[in-house]
Amino acid sequence: MRTTVERVRAVPVAADPPADDEAAGRDWPRFWPLLLLGAAAVPGTALFAFGRWGDEPAVHAWRTVCLAVTLQALPFLLLGTALSGAISAFVPARVFSRVLPRRPALAVPVATAAGVVLPGCECASVPVANSLIGRGVTPAAAFAFLLSAPAVNPVVLTATAIAFPASPVMVLARLLASFATAVVMGWLWLWLGREQWLRPAVRHTGHQPGHNRWTEFRRGFQHDFLHAGGFLVVGAMAAATFNVSVPRSVLDTFSGSPWLSVLFLAALAILLAVCSEADAFVAASLTGFSPLARLTFMVVGPMVDLKLIALQTGTFGRAFAVRFSAATTVVAIVCSVLIGGALL
Structure with a gap:
């Protein structure tokens, strides 16, 4: 008569389920480079197929703006996704x-200040913030970093100083308004944010031993990269459509009112989706608008635009x-008006 131990050993044991990362690996086919090639070739083939229609001035301008926004942001998106993968794979959770x-509440301003240490474009900050949450960082701090990294880094501030050589206070106003917006948004998430609003895939674990x-x-x-790149193209197409369809006369209509000009340039920053490293030069070219309105343009743009909304x-x-x-837009406008009204 077999003992209890022998009976237990005789029971067949089910095979261990595949590890999460192995299961996730099967989601990506081995021929994924062909997907990249197809994503690059299909738009060009479509433009070629339209032939003469693609030579129309409006379509040519749309195509130029769309490619400019995409190519301008693509290197930073590439850098951000690489940094995101490195954080997830190599950085232990205990570091954060x-x-x-x-x-x-104290982690939010510290993460905001980290935007100076780890600068990047708004496209790069989204995947990095995603990895930070996956490594155990509180979402409020990760979102504060997401907003501050493209707005308070040395590259952006240097570009602002070059674009406004006669107004060095504009650099200080942009730094303070952007920093305040990121901190306030982080605290607002602590107060009003809900984890249910986040996609479940965001709450993933980091590196697994073995x-x-x-x-x-x-x-x-x-x-x-493949996931965010598609949304980047969608945002660039929307920004190009606005650039081509809105006439110059509309801009002149809003520039005469102090308050309407602030709101209009905030909306324009969202729709144009200019990279944060270049938006200061766009703002400097809007000479018909007040300095306060142009400051709002530079504060709102790196934090809320069409391609960034698509990436988020x-x-x-x-x-x-x-x-x-929506909340970031309101907070950025309020911070810009308060700080810009005091300094400019």
């Missing part, structure tokens, strides 16, 4: 717990993107 204060880190890096990079929708979900973008 040591660097950031344990109290979320798995190859370079494989995790490659899979994370593939997913973030694809990364965090539509429920988050709609609420966060």
Whole structure:
């Protein structure tokens, strides 16, 4: 008669389920480089097929603006997704717990200041913020970094100083207004934010012991770049459509009113979707508008624009993107008016 132990051993044991990263790896086919090639070739083939219609001045301008926005942001998106994959695969979670204060309210301004240390375009900040949340950083701090990184880094501030050589206070006003907006938005998320607004995939775990880190890096990079790149193109197409369709006379209509000019340039920054490293030169060219309105343009643009909304929708979900973008727009305008009114 067999003992109880022998009976237990005789029971067949089900095979262990595949690891999460192995299951995720099967989501990406081995021929994924062909997908990149197709994504690059299909738009060009479509433009070629339209032939003469594509030579119309309006279509040519639309195509130029769309490609300019996409190519301008693509290197930063590439850098951001690579940094995102590196954080997820190589940086232990305990690093962030040591660097950031344990109290979320204090972690928000610290993460905002980190935008100076880890500068980047708004396209790069989205996947990095996603990885930070996955590594255990409180979402409020990650979102504060998402807003501050493209707005308070040395490259942007230097470009602003060059674009406004006769108004150095504009650089200080932009720094303070952008920093204040990021901190306020981080605190607002602590107060009013809901985890249910975030897509479940955002709340993923980091590196798992026993798995190859370079494989995790490659899979994370593939997913973030291909996923976010599609939304970047959609945002660039929307920005190009606005550039072509809105006549110059509309701009002149709004420039005469102090308050309407602020609101109009805030909306223009969202629709134009100019990269934060170049928006200061666009703002300097809008000579018909007040300095306060142009400051609002430079504060709102790096934090809320069409391509950024599209990237946030694809990364965090539509429920988050709609609420966060609307709140950020209001806070950025208020901070710009208060700080710009005091300094400019």
